[in-house]
Amino acid sequence: MPPQLKTLIPLFAIFITLFLVARYFLVPVSFGDQGHYRFYSVEENKEKVMQYAGKDACTECHDDKAEELSSGMHANLSCESCHGAGMIHYENPETTNIVKPDERVFCGLCHSFNPTRKDKIAQINLDEHNIDNKCIECHNPHNPWE
Amino acid sequence: MGISNKEQSRRRFIKSAAVAAGGLLATSLINPFNAVLFAMDKPEDPTKPWWGYAIDISKCIGCGRCANACKTENNVPREPFYFRTWIEQYTILNDGTVKVESPNGGMDGFKQPVAEEDIFKSFFVPKMCNHCSKSPCVQVCPVGATYETPDGVVLVDETYCIGCRYCVQACPYGCRYIHPEKNVVDKCTLCYHRISKGKTTACIEVCPTQARILGDLNDKNGPLVKFLKEHNCLVLKPHLNTGSKLYYNELSQEVG
Numbered sequence: 001m002p003p004q005l006k007t008l009i010p011l012f013a014i015f016i017t018l019f020l021v022a023r024y025f026l027v028p029v030s031f032g033d034q035g036h037y038r039f040y041s042v043e044e045n046k047e048k049v050m051q052y053a054g055k056d057a058c059t060e061c062h063d064d065k066a067e068e069l070s071s072g073m074h075a076n077l078s079c080e081s082c083h084g085a086g087m088i089h090y091e092n093p094e095t096t097n098i099v100k101p102d103e104r105v106f107c108g109l110c111h112s113f114n115p116t117r118k119d120k121i122a123q124i125n126l127d128e129h130n131i132d133n134k135c136i137e138c139h140n141p142h143n144p145w146e
Numbered sequence: 147m148g149i150s151n152k153e154q155s156r157r158r159f160i161k162s163a164a165v166a167a168g169g170l171l172a173t174s175l176i177n178p179f180n181a182v183l184f185a186m187d188k189p190e191d192p193t194k195p196w197w198g199y200a201i202d203i204s205k206c207i208g209c210g211r212c213a214n215a216c217k218t219e220n221n222v223p224r225e226p227f228y229f230r231t232w233i234e235q236y237t238i239l240n241d242g243t244v245k246v247e248s249p250n251g252g253m254d255g256f257k258q259p260v261a262e263e264d265i266f267k268s269f270f271v272p273k274m275c276n277h278c279s280k281s282p283c284v285q286v287c288p289v290g291a292t293y294e295t296p297d298g299v300v301l302v303d304e305t306y307c308i309g310c311r312y313c314v315q316a317c318p319y320g321c322r323y324i325h326p327e328k329n330v331v332d333k334c335t336l337c338y339h340r341i342s343k344g345k346t347t348a349c350i351e352v353c354p355t356q357a358r359i360l361g362d363l364n365d366k367n368g369p370l371v372k373f374l375k376e377h378n379c380l381v382l383k384p385h386l387n388t389g390s391k392l393y394y395n396e397l398s399q400e401v402g
Contacts, residue, residue, distance in 0.1 A: 035293055036293065037290045038290070038305075038306055041301065041306070044303075044305075045301050045335055049339070051348070052340075052348045074354075078354075080351060085218045085219065105255070109209045109211070109255040110207055114257065114258045115262040115268060116235055116237070117208060
């Protein structure tokens with residue numbers, strides 16, 4: 001054995017051991033299981049909290065409203081499109097965080113006149129159409145044509 | 147006696163001409179590239195879902211409920227310029243100029259400042275992460291903090307991201323932002339916490355016109371593949387070869 005190796009082999013051994021020890025502490029658990037990322041992160045992304053409950057959840061209690069909605073032009077709308085996220089209310093019906101928007105601008109998000117959505121939806125000019133009243137005084141949002 | 151210089155250059159010319167002709171013939175045999183089918187064919191495991199998404203521009207009315215619901219569902223900062231999904235209003239004037247607007251991402255509704263008679267064509271384009279199967283953002287991440295899941299969703303590992311902003315630069319669709327409080331990158335997760343539990347995404351849940359469609363590209367009889375078969379869909383920036391899985395029906399070439 002050449003004499004140089006006597007000093008080099010232990011030196012290399014120390015470097016490699018240090019590298020492996022550092023790597024053990026620095027590379028997170030599950031990194032590389034499925035690719036160049038921490039695989040547990042997929043599960044963490046799945047665990048995030050839902051805010052929107054879905055129309056079926058609303059219908060469990062409010063079946064009368066759902067039935068009314070299904071007969072009109074707004075049949076394809078989800079309850080939460082207008083009433084906001086409902087998961088908290090679904091899990092605890094005592095809560096009152098459900099919104100009931102009644103401002104003209106809210107209806108106008110879809111129904112104010114804009115040539116870009118012409119022919120796609122019923123539209124009015126918010127500045128001219130019955131300006132002193134709220135939309136819902138004449139139009140029932142759950143069945144707009146009644 | 148050697149070969150003359152003239153003879154050699156003639157040989158070289160014939161050789162390179164033959165290579166060029168052969169090359170042309172070979173490339174003509176390669177199938178034409180189809181960006182829509184490219185990402186569909188990618189999944190390695192056909193037993194798992196391979197998530198894709200479609201947006202029907204002809205149905206979008208620009209109400210902005212999707213952008214609003216996305217912020218609620220995913221705790222996206224409420225102030226403007228932080229969006230996982232937003233809507234753009236494209237207006238092509240009679241003289242050919244193209245106007246693009248997205249006031250507050252479309253969440254407060256749209257006004258059309260151009261008079262109706264001056265408009266050649268106008269439409270709304272909802273934008274979001276394309277969940278590319280060859281994501282440029284994933285390729286540039288120096289630490290492996292963003293990745294494509296086995297079912298085809300591009301996600302971020304918040305605990306591992308160093309906030310270097312390289313992926314924000316790399317995304318050709320502008321779909322990433324740096325979260326102002328967490329100082330890590332944030333993007334559309336395709337509501338991974340919802341779709342993995344059998345629910346649909348928040349934006350689809352609230353869309354009043356069903357302009358958005360989520361589906362499994364592996365399910366050849368599913369709603370998304372059916373939609374792609376029945377409509378003339380395109381992806382954004384197909385020349386970048388990103389393998390985008392966000393398909394648009396009635397996409398105009400003005401949209402970038």
